[in-house]
Every structure is written in C-alpha cells, then in structure tokens.
Amino acid sequence: MTIQLITVLGATGSIGTNTLDVVAMHPQRYRVFALAAHSQVDKLFAQCLQHKPRYAVLIDPQAASRLRKLLAEAGSDTQVLQGEAALAEVSTASEVDMVMAAIVGAAGLRPTLAAARAGKRILLANKESLVVAGDLFMHAVRESGATLLPVDSEHNALFQALPAGFDGDLAAAGVVELILTASGGPFRHHTLEQLQHVTAEDACKHPNWVMGRKISVDSASLMNKGLEVIEAHWLFNTPAEQIKVVVHPQSVIHSMVRYHDGSILAQLGSPDMRTPIAYAMAWPQRIAAPVQALDFLTMGALTFEAPDLQRFPCLKLAFDCLKAGGDASAVMNAANEVAVASFLAGRIGFLQIPQLIERALSHSDLSLSSDLDCLLAKDAAARALVSGWVPA
Numbered sequence: 001m002t003i004q005l006i007t008v009l010g011a012t013g014s015i016g017t018n019t020l021d022v023v024a025m026h027p028q029r030y031r032v033f034a035l036a037a038h039s040q041v042d043k044l045f046a047q048c049l050q051h052k053p054r055y056a057v058l059i060d061p062q063a064a065s066r067l068r069k070l071l072a073e074a075g076s077d078t079q080v081l082q083g084e085a086a087l088a089e090v091s092t093a094s095e096v097d098m099v100m101a102a103i104v105g106a107a108g109l110r111p112t113l114a115a116a117r118a119g120k121r122i123l124l125a126n127k128e129s130l131v132v133a134g135d136l137f138m139h140a141v142r143e144s145g146a147t148l149l150p151v152d153s154e155h156n157a158l159f160q161a162l163p164a165g166f167d168g169d170l171a172a173a174g175v176v177e178l179i180l181t182a183s184g185g186p187f188r189h190h191t192l193e194q195l196q197h198v199t200a201e202d203a204c205k206h207p208n209w210v211m212g213r214k215i216s217v218d219s220a221s222l223m224n225k226g227l228e229v230i231e232a233h234w235l236f237n238t239p240a241e242q243i244k245v246v247v248h249p250q251s252v253i254h255s256m257v258r259y260h261d262g263s264i265l266a267q268l269g270s271p272d273m274r275t276p277i278a279y280a281m282a283w284p285q286r287i288a289a290p291v292q293a294l295d296f297l298t299m300g301a302l303t304f305e306a307p308d309l310q311r312f313p314c315l316k317l318a319f320d321c322l323k324a325g326g327d328a329s330a331v332m333n334a335a336n337e338v339a340v341a342s343f344l345a346g347r348i349g350f351l352q353i354p355q356l357i358e359r360a361l362s363h364s365d366l367s368l369s370s371d372l373d374c375l376l377a378k379d380a381a382a383r384a385l386v387s388g389w390v391p392a
C-alpha cells in the first residue's frame, strides 16, 4: 500500500486533533506532510514531535519564531514556515495527496481554494469556504478535477446516503429532498427571556459534540444549521426548497435523503467526528476509526421536532441569504463571525447575534457577483460595519 501524505490546516483545533487521531491509527497508510495553525505553539510543537511533518506553519510571526526555536532544541527536522502564503504552499505542494481543511471561519477560504485549484483531494470541514464563495469554489473543483469530500457530519451522512457517483442531478437520482438533522443546541428549551442572559460558557456546552468555540456558538444560535443548509446547496446542487431541517436532539441520525419511491436513507453513528473524518480520508474504502460503537439497546428514544425560527432566527436568515444568492451569504457569514467573537468576548448578548447580522445585511449593497475579490471586499466591509456597532 502506498503511503498518502496529508496536510492538516487547523491542526491544533478540534477537527485537526481528531484527524491526527485517525492518522495515528493508520501509520502504514498516512503520513503528515504539514501541520498548520494560527498561534498555538505548544500544541503544534507536541504534534510535530509525534507526527514529524516536513513543515509546520503558523500565521503569527512571534509564535512561528518560538516554534522554530523549540523544534531546533528538540533536534526536529520539521521546517517552520509563517504567514498566510505558507498555508497555500503546503496545501498545493506536488507531494501532497490530501488536505484536511479545518481552519475555522472565512480565513480558511484562500488555502482551501488553492488546494481545490491544485486538484487535490480535499477533506472539507471548513463550511465557511462554501458559504462565502460556494459558486467559485465548486467551479474550481470541477475545473481542476479535485476530489471534494465532505467532513461536516451532516454532509458526510448525505454523501453516504446519496447514490455512489451522484453527479448533482437530483431528479435522475430520484431524490426528493435532503433532510439535515440539528441537535437544537444547548438552548433548545430556553425562552426568549432566558436567552437574553446566557453566557459564552453556556453556549459552548453542546449537548452531544465536543467542538471549537465558534461552531459551538453557531450550533446554539442555529446559525450552524443555516451555514450547513448553504453548504448542502453547493455540495449537492440542491435548491433551498429541497433542503429541510429537522431537530433531532440525540444527534444519532446525522442526516437523511428522501427518495421518490418513499425510501429515506440515513447515516447513523456515535457523535464523534473521527467517523466522518476516517470516511473522507479512506473513501471509497473504509478504515477503522477510534470511536465507540452505537448501542441500540441503551441509546433510548430518537425524537424529532421542528426548528423554532422565532427564538432562533439565524436559520431563517441563512435560508433567505441562500435564496438571495450572490454575496448575501458572504456578508451574513462575516457579520456572524464578528458577532460570535464579540459574544465570546462578553461584549454583546446572545440575542444580538442575529440582530447584528440583519443590520449588516440591510446596510450592505448586496450584489449577484461571485468574483473572489468582490466577495472578499464585501466580507471586509461587513466586518468593519459590525465591529463599529459592537461596544469596545
């Protein structure tokens, strides 16, 4: 078996760490080419000692200098690169077979797009790449012949439940609709009054998944599901009208595909990202993943309910932006990133997140452009607007 080389963008995060768990379980199959992060030196240093990548990348120059010193003292051969351009370098190098795209937020777009343009096998966790620039990203994948494999648990489930070789023709595949499951987050039973007082710590206590702080807040506001609706639209060429969201608090069914003949195909599993990560790494084969097997006899009832758009308006905002097209989703995403960071920093309340996004959308001159520079300019403008509205 030939060993495949992987670059992990966002190596120190929740998805990055889970990816390295799967890599460590299959040393005869995978080896790390590069590990990249923003500024977490100590964690990246430990990962470099364990996985011995050829390159380590940090965005922050001081952090990169410190890592370089630590690795030299430890006698490591890993070379440290710094800055955004290095992310693209380690994602497009000719030796690289696959890129795990697990940087959080729109910051992940440029290197992931570079990997797409270079025709790599992309394991896509960074849903924001598709939310900001889905049209041009999918175009780049088609042009280069890159292989795009969804890691996000719902989209990985949909990919597994769609026919093999699905080419985006829903009617030909007999598909009626995609059904995304949502846990409902930690505030599923909260009233609007209670939602006024929740803290960042409350929001980061997801009932089923252990994840980074930004996506945890998105799950709590249902913006995560909104981002995922847009992600599903681009990945599976599915219009908003054929994407449904159902709240399923147990997070056992990861999503479903409804077919014309009345069949519904679902993918089930323990809520552990190492399953979709292993699936994407090995596809079309399957490899073992270090996850707990699902036990039907102890899991209890699986339940379903409709999402409440009054208490969680972010989901409706995302559907509206998808229907509007052009740069609306990029503006929404940028406003959400600033609002979530402000909430995590204790500067705004939870209910201000959708309010700030709505305000940003109504103050932006939305267009139907899908040009990268235009999208990035809209992203920057929305960030500046929302930052100006948040108390220091």
Ligand SMILES: NC(=O)C1=CN([C@@H]2O[C@H](COP(=O)(O)OP(=O)(O)OC[C@H]3O[C@@H](n4cnc5c(N)ncnc54)[C@H](OP(=O)(O)O)[C@@H]3O)[C@@H](O)[C@H]2O)C=CC1
Pocket (backbone or CB within 6 Å): 009, 010, 011, 012, 013, 014, 015, 016, 036, 037, 038, 039, 040, 041, 059, 101, 102, 103, 104, 105, 107, 125, 126, 127, 128, 151, 152, 153, 209, 210, 211, 212, 213, 214, 215, 273
């Ligand atoms: N966590 C999960 O279970 C799931 C996550 N996803 C998606 O995967 C992505 C990653 O999520 P998650 O792992 O939870 O996030 P984390 O916050 O846990 O990790 C984020 C990673 O990105 C790095 N990073 C942040 N900003 C930059 C930047 N500007 N340039 C380079 N690297 C950067 C961080 O580095 P540092 O540590 O140095 O700051 C860290 O390695 C998100 O898009 C999320 O929506 C999708 C499905 C499930």
Ligand SMILES: CC(=O)[C@@H](O)[C@H](O)COP(=O)(O)O
Pocket (backbone or CB within 6 Å): 152, 153, 154, 181, 182, 183, 184, 185, 209, 218, 219, 220, 224, 225, 273
């Ligand atoms: C693990 C994963 O894919 C997350 O995106 C997860 O889906 C979050 O859960 P909810 O957004 O459904 O609460």
Ligand SMILES: [Mn+2]
Pocket (backbone or CB within 6 Å): 152, 153, 154, 228
């Ligand atoms: Mn998900």
